[in-house]
Amino acid sequence: MGNADDEPLELESLPSEPVVLFRRWYEDSERAGIRLPNAIALATASADGRPSIRHVLLRDMGDDGFTFYTNHGSRKGSELAENPRAAFSIYWRELDRQISVTGDVAVVSDEGSDAYFATRPREARVGAWASRQSSELASRDELMERFAAFDARYAGDDVPRPPFWGGYRVAPITVEFWQGRQHRLHDRFLYGRSGDGWTIRRLSP
């Protein structure tokens, strides 16, 4: 399992699809017992190019991209509405591995967001209603009062997904895999989308 004592990675033995290697490394990080292996630092930018960054949890990694869920009215949601591009990076310290992705972003279908929302604990679903994410609060009490109000409105377990909450999928354009090695002679491989397939290049560390 990946660490600096392993054999170096060779381009010839890499899978042709980056998502295959992403999943392999993700499974390694789960096996290594890393806490929140799906926490990614997600960068978005306003239309005039000013970046912002925060962590979110990656909820799905499929052939069509990488999915996370949030409030569409948040800062990241507003930026994605005006500039539907994102980058994210993930670092697994115990394995000394980093993966960095850039891509185009699309909103997940209502059905997809509904399905994921339904898997969340009830309190998290009520919390999604209560939080006007990224807007200013006068006090914590204001938040707790909003939570209590929605808790009462949706008494019972049937808490629908708020229309302002859902998923985004990052369809990758580049995916870089970084494996730490001794003497800073790290391995880096950059997948770049090319037509229906991918090119893979080894980069200098």
Ligand SMILES: Cc1cc2nc3c(=O)[nH]c(=O)nc-3n(C[C@H](O)[C@H](O)[C@H](O)COP(=O)(O)O)c2cc1C
């Ligand atoms: C480990 C971690 C995971 C998080 N996961 C999410 C998430 O999946 N979705 C989300 O909306 N916010 C998540 N947050 C909170 C965000 O970092 C951020 O505070 C929030 O989404 C508002 O960001 P924005 O104002 O830049 O839009 C997470 C924070 C941390 C530290």
